[in-house]
Amino acid sequence: MALRAPLGLSRRALPAQITKYAASQQQSMATVVPPVTQDNTGSKGPTAMVFMNMGGPSTTAEVGDFLSRLFADGDLIPLGRLQNYLGPLISKRRTPKIQKQYAAIGGGSPIRKWSEYQSSEMCKILDKISPETAPHKPYVAFRYAAPLTEEMYQTLFDDGFGNGRGGRAVAFTQYPQYSCSTTGSSLNELWKWRQRLETKRAGNEVDEAGAITWSVIDRWPTHAGLVEAFAQNIEAKLLEYPEETRKDVVLLFSAHSLPMSVVNRGDPYPAEVAATVYAVQQRLGFKNAHRLVWQSQVGPSAWLGAQTSDTVTNFVKRGQKDLILIPIAFTSDHIETLFEVDQEIIHEANELGAEGRVKRADSLNGSPVFIQGLAELARDHLASGSVGSKQLGLRCPGCTSQKCLETKKFFMKQEALL
Known part of the structure; x- marks a missing residue:
């Protein structure tokens, strides 16, 4: 039986997807989208604050695509050489059951609602306590549900970040404790789309010197x-x-x-x-x-x-x-x-x-104490001038993933640009 790619996009469709985004970039450059407006106090701003998480289907109709992406991710659910076969098989079998579960909690996951609320409220506080990096713009990038990482990246372009114009962004994991299966997977995905959208692969008009400069809040288990x-x-x-x-x-x-x-x-x-x-x-x-x-x-x-x-x-x-x-x-x-x-x-x-x-116990959701903590964590990160924690560049002792290696190399090199 032939193996096939389990993602929403097949391997054959990937070049078309890249072309779509490249065309979008060229259109954006043609219309000369200005950088995000900077206020008088923000000497180092504007700053994009990107909340990264697993995500969840907002409706029961999205469950199938969500599971397809989830079981295709070998970082989260390692299925070995049969990932491309077992992933879609498992996701297809589980979809009806999981749809019933989401129906039982109101028809979809609330994680997008809470992520957008938390990021927005955090940025309001951050504008006040870190005026030099203001204005702070909130974004959400989910690994398996909308808004996907590539969708977030395109929004950054639309808002004046990157695409030859430079800009500063923070990948803020909403997994407080680091795992290669969660934060690691999200960073791998971010690196992948950065390579596709802000390098020569995206088109001749792309100036890598004007790419977004990234840093990472990669773990905060005892904040x-x-x-x-x-x-x-x-x-x-x-x-x-x-x-x-x-x-x-x-x-x-x-x-x-x-x-x-x-x-x-x-x-x-x-x-x-x-x-x-x-x-x-x-x-x-x-x-x-x-x-x-x-x-x-x-x-x-x-x-x-x-x-x-x-x-x-x-x-x-x-x-x-x-x-x-x-x-x-x-x-x-x-x-x-x-x-x-x-x-x-x-x-x-x-x-x-x-x-x-x-x-x-209640989840953190809209806790003002939690959101204030997020803002203080982000402020301290921005003030540190560091690309991430000391642990960010260290691979697991048994890691054999080339993708993980390249991702870590990329982010560690960003420190020289901060």
């Missing part, structure tokens, strides 16, 4: 704003329990799991998630017992455990019914919180006799 926002949401949820039993509530910090093949090659994600958990518990004063658990395993291969669902089941069966689930690796609600935790795990716990005592 004070993140920790405080989580802690406040946990404290609010604890108040729903009787005062006399509040100290006995067990906190279950739940993060998206990883295949053990990824963990064993040295991915930093488990350690960074654990660092977030410890920082939050330290802020809370270690008043409650806790465990770090992992959710959303896909497929039969070995994944990082213990699984969240199994842990809740085992605790409830033992009589430990007072449990709070905390989505510690997510910055907003999406299918893993609204369906997997709320409608599956908690529902099953109640069927086992939990009596409504298994709860979930």
Whole structure:
């Protein structure tokens, strides 16, 4: 059986896609789009702030394309040499089931709504606390759903960044803890489209000297704003329990799991998630017992455990019914919180006799504390003059990905341009 590319675009369609974007660039240059307006205070602005995340389908009709892109990504779900065959097969089989799940949470994922809100509100604060890099313009780039990375890049062009005009942009991962499967994949995708749209491959009119200068906020697992926002949401949820039993509530910090093949090659994600958990518990004063658990395993291969669902089941069966689930690796609600935790795990716990005592702490969503923290993190990054963290250029000990190597080389070279 012939293998075929599982992406929404086939391999044959890629040149046409590149031509489309190149033509769009040429049209933009022909109409002389001016750079983003800079106010009187912004000596180093304007600055594009690009929120990167996995994304999610906004409607049930988008689920198929979302899953097709997701299972085609070997950085996230490594299927080996059969990726191009197994990816589309799995996504096609799972689409009806996942469509029902999105229908159950209102017909689509709210992650785009929250990402656009968070980025917009952050930029308003950033204009005030970092006037020298103002104005700050918010953008969202999702890996598997609209707005895709290439769509975001075209919007940057339309707004006067790049395409021969230069400009400054920050790739701000909304995965607080770094993994090659998430942040790494998004950065690989950003690098790919930069190469296609801002190099000679995009057309003779493209001047690489006028390309966008990028830096990266690549991880922030123990940032004070993140920790405080989580802690406040946990404290609010604890108040729903009787005062006399509040100290006995067990906190279950739940993060998206990883295949053990990824963990064993040295991915930093488990350690960074654990660092977030410890920082939050330290802020809370270690008043409650806790465990770090992992959710959303896909497929039969070995994944990082213990699984969240199994842990809740085992605790409830033992009589430990007072449990709070905390989505510690997510910055907003999406299918893993609204369906997997709320409608599956908690529902099953109640069927086992939990009596409504298994709860979930609110996601960060529109938390003013969280958004203020994002702005302060971005301000400090811009003031540092650094391309990213010290970890950004370091590959996993077992990494064999040439794409990862080239991506890291590109971003590390950007530091000389900042």
